[in-house]
Amino acid sequence: xxxxxxxxxxxxxxxxxxxxxxxxxxxxxxxxxxxxxxxxxxxxxxxxxxxxxxxxxxxxxxxxxxxxxxxxxxxxxxxxxxxxxxxxxxxxxxxxxxxxxxxxxxxxxxxxxxxxxxxxxxxxxxxxxxxxxxxxxxxxxxxxxxxxxxxxxxxxxxxxxxxxxxxxxxxxxxxxxxxxxxxxxxxxxxxxxxxxxxxxxxxxxxxxxxxxxxxxxxxxxxxxxxxxxxxxxxxxxxxxxxxxxxxxxxxxxxxxxxxxxxxxxxxxxxxxxxxxxxxxxxxxxxxxxxxxxxxxxxxxxxxxxxxxxxxxxxxxxxxxxxxxxxxxxxxxxxxxxxxxxxxxxxxxxxxxxxxxxxxxxxxxxxxxxxxxxxxxxxxxxxxxxxxxxxxxxxxxxxxxxxxxxxxxxxxxxxxxxxxxxxxxxxxxxxxxxxxxxxxxxxxxxxxxxxxxxxxxxxxxxxxxxxxxxxxxxxxxxxxxxxxxxxxxxxxxxxxxxxxxxxxxxxxxxxxxxxxxxxxxxxxxxxxxxxxxxxxxxxxxxxxxxxxxxxxxxxxxxxxxxxxxxxxxxxxxxxxxxxxxx
Ligand code: CA
Ligand code: CA
Numbered sequence: 412x413x414x415x416x417x418x419x420x421x422x423x424x425x426x427x428x429x430x431x432x433x434x435x436x437x438x439x440x441x442x443x444x445x446x447x448x449x450x451x452x453x454x455x456x457x458x459x460x461x462x463x464x465x466x467x468x469x470x471x472x473x474x475x476x477x478x479x480x481x482x483x484x485x486x487x488x489x490x491x492x493x494x495x496x497x498x499x500x501x502x503x504x505x506x507x508x509x510x511x512x513x514x515x516x517x518x519x520x521x522x523x524x525x526x527x528x529x530x531x532x533x534x535x536x537x538x539x540x541x542x543x544x545x546x547x548x549x550x551x552x553x554x555x556x557x558x559x560x561x562x563x564x565x566x567x568x569x570x571x572x573x574x575x576x577x578x579x580x581x582x583x584x585x586x587x588x589x590x591x592x593x594x595x596x597x598x599x600x601x602x603x604x605x606x607x608x609x610x611x612x613x614x615x616x617x618x619x620x621x622x623x624x625x626x627x628x629x630x631x632x633x634x635x636x637x638x639x640x641x642x643x644x645x646x647x648x649x650x651x652x653x654x655x656x657x658x659x660x661x662x663x664x665x666x667x668x669x670x671x672x673x674x675x676x677x678x679x680x681x682x683x684x685x686x687x688x689x690x691x692x693x694x695x696x697x698x699x700x701x702x703x704x705x706x707x708x709x710x711x712x713x714x715x716x717x718x719x720x721x722x723x724x725x726x727x728x729x730x731x732x733x734x735x736x737x738x739x740x741x742x743x744x745x746x747x748x749x750x751x752x753x754x755x756x757x758x759x760x761x762x763x764x765x766x767x768x769x770x771x772x773x774x775x776x777x778x779x780x781x782x783x784x785x786x787x788x789x790x791x792x793x794x795x796x797x798x799x800x801x802x803x804x805x806x807x808x809x810x811x812x813x814x815x816x817x818x819x820x821x822x823x824x825x826x827x828x829x830x831x832x833x834x835x836x837x838x839x840x841x842x843x844x845x846x847x848x849x850x851x852x853x854x855x856x857x858x859x860x861x862x863x864x865x866x867x868x869x870x871x872x873x874x875x876x877x878x879x880x881x882x883x884x885x886x887x888x889x890x891x892x893x894x895x896x897x898x899x900x901x902x903x904x905x906x907x908x909x910x911x912x913x914x915x916x917x918x919x920x921x922x923x924x925x926x927x928x929x930x931x932x933x934x935x936x937x938x939x940x941x942x943x944x945x946x947x948x949x950x951x952x953x954x955x956x957x958x959x960x961x962x963x964x965x966x967x968x969x970x971x972x973x974x975x976x977x978x979x980x981x982x983x984x985x986x987x988x989x990x991x992x
Contacts, residue, residue: 914940
């Protein structure tokens, strides 16, 4: 017995030495894989690459939260503020947080003191569709890596802020940009592209995070051929995505959209990276009869090979701009690894994370007009009367207008949901809105909007648009909801302290009891919150951080809803809280 205990001690000591050694060398794959469980840091977008946004920390809870107070606030400064959608990372007492206009800051976690700042020099003529936002960085080895609005990746020394490598993703003049937080999986840096409204072709790219050297490229539209690269950077064929013209007419696949603009999640158990793909281009669905694979889908990629393992399309032949980019969050249910996704199209999907097999789907918003439901095979039961009409069926200029719900900004958009293994509930920032939408003729022109549609977004109800909903993935039942007047646009965090945190455009960071939904705390941050909160611990104390700064797609694209919330003020700051003793 004694000997066994000693052996365990030795193993533990070695493990600790190993960890210390690894930390001295920077952030390792093992540390990123363990991110959800390690409470002293936040090393990935999603507090773990599975994207559950769950922390096991408990000292902030419904009993103690009355003592939660700000420790520091830091301004991003600058004349230009706009939407702040960044989820910060935390490592060894330093916070890495991105800001609007492709900026990144390193900050002392205890004092809020700025350690360094990098401001990317942006050219004239960048074309971000939906505000000049950034959602966060990745951290690997001694580098922090983030993407820019002119479609570049920049890797900086995490201690000095000096640029170590830089790589161009694509031509910003063709509509490419980059706003997602990069994903690290199996020692590779995985990124997508933004630009789905400009007829770009979505793809996932894998690079060596230490050097930026390309490893493979996987296009998301069938007919395009993937590439792999040898050590000298020489490209070779890595197989075609799908089958040419199987679900696309003529040449339309060449500008087919499916932008991977929200990045991906990764599950170390399935060894798959899950990327969502955006709308097919153009919006006018009558110009591209067929399912238009792999647009508006979740695509599961084998990280090592860059091959597609499975796909699941949520909106075939999308005619409503229902980008399928929303995060697939993997979790355990009934002894199986599942993936859950709250799609822009208003349905919440449960898939088998190993093979993509459809398990269940149910609406998570009150009104869905485009489909009557999802059949047993996982295909939507379409309502043909609610598809915007073909312009060529009438005067050739404007097709039949319909009122569709959700609106194209979605039942849920970029703001990530959270999952609690304690309660077994998903916490989904949902919105209730619809739109008048109609089709128009369109032809592709490089760098020009590729829509072929007109639209006006409208609220469905007078008293609220946003609703934070606690959803049981087994039944589809809403356990509780907290309504919000403005549309919710910020992500969610849940903790083993039985709490759920989320922000509102009205400026509040709120906390509710995870089981009952009772709001137990709120704090006014001075501008709208459209980012996701994080939590971690340092010297035995639990910290909580959220970025504040109103903006994003709603003020730009929100139609009647944008008018309704035009009193909200912009900002740009980081707020950090802990319990007052
Ligand atoms: Ca961690
Ligand atoms: Ca879109």
